[in-house]
Amino acid sequence: MPPLDDTDRRLLNDFQRGFPLTARPYAALGRRLGVTEDEVRRRLGRLRDQGLISRIGAVVRPHTAGCSTLAALAVPPADLDRVAALVSDQPEVNHNYQREHTFNLWFVVCADSRPAVTRVLERIAAASGLEPLDLPLLEDFHIDLGFPLWT
Amino acid sequence: MDLTASDRALLAALAEGLPLSERPYADLAAALGLDEATVLARLAALQEGGVIRRFGVVVRHRPLGFTANAMVVWDIPEAQVAEAGRRLATAPEVRLCYRRPRRPGRWPYTLFCMVHGRDRDTVTAQVAALARRLDLDGYEHRILFSSRCFKQCGARYGKAA
Structure with missing residues (x-):
């Protein structure tokens, strides 16, 4: 992966919130960075292809556009790859991480309703033979301002 | 809304x-x-209306060198958890801070927050300092570092149900 220059770093760091809601947002970014609109689009495409950008998009407040839960499985280590793959294969799963704990596979299920979330968990339970820990959000304290990458 | x-x-x-x-x-x-x-x-x-909490570039932290991704879970009694959550949420090193249910016999922790950093030692020290500073070190807590990311993408609401 080529090293990131200052323009790359600013593209990653400076536009995590308040993305321009104007007809040509990449031109607006270009004016801020002193590069052309095409250059911005080309660089963002490259940063995405390099896996550094997940997407340009909205981080939605939990439970306003649907229903979600954080779930965990205690997977026998030898079976982890198989179970992780079957969890990732569910289109309703949007995060899936191995963590260091007896509950070693943690994932987020998002669907349109709580019954739909439950159905996904049941599907995963049936396919894995393991009982998911179901930890729906009860209260949200955080204000997401994006994350300072280089300070 | x-x-x-x-x-x-x-x-x-x-x-x-x-x-x-x-x-x-x-x-x-x-x-x-x-x-x-x-x-x-x-x-x-x-x-x-607060439905979109932020709109912009969603970066992947791990390939940018933030390889220490810690979920910190705290066992805080019902009566204190909201106040503790509000305090934790104000800390600059904390991303996401949620209350979730206790599952007796399986899972005792009620408050969850995420701390991302460039390495484990730094994050471990940050969490210890956070607990002291916010007067939370009397509560049992654990740091669950992530060791592998299998999937990370935006929530696909309104697609497969």
Whole structure:
């Protein structure tokens, strides 16, 4: 992966919130960075292809556009790859991480309703033979301002 | 605020990422049978209404060197958990801070927060300092570092149900 220059770093760091809601947002970014609109689009495409950008998009407040839960499985280590793959294969799963704990596979299920979330968990339970820990959000304290990458 | 069917479709389309085209909102609008001005107005309204909490570049932390991704879980009694959550949420090193249910016999922890850092030792020290500073070190807590990311993408609401 080529090293990131200052323009790359600013593209990653400076536009995590308040993305321009104007007809040509990449031109607006270009004016801020002193590069052309095409250059911005080309660089963002490259940063995405390099896996550094997940997407340009909205981080939605939990439970306003649907229903979600954080779930965990205690997977026998030898079976982890198989179970992780079957969890990732569910289109309703949007995060899936191995963590260091007896509950070693943690994932987020998002669907349109709580019954739909439950159905996904049941599907995963049936396919894995393991009982998911179901930890729906009860209260949200955080204000997401994006994350300072280089300070 | 209440979401219209059209708002839901817009959020679902946006979960794939804003196109990198010259007129990305016009392209998004065309795919949904809307016009560009409507999409821009709805996105502004959804941010104003707090449905969209932030709109912009969503980075992947791990390949950027933030390899220490810690979920910190705290066993805090019902009566104190909201106050503790509000205090934790103000800490600059904390991303996301949620209360979740205890599952007796399986899972005792009620408060969850995320701390990202460039290495484990730094994050471990940050969490210890955080606990002291916020007077939370009397509560049992654990740091669950992530060792592998199998999947990370935007929530696909309104798609598969």
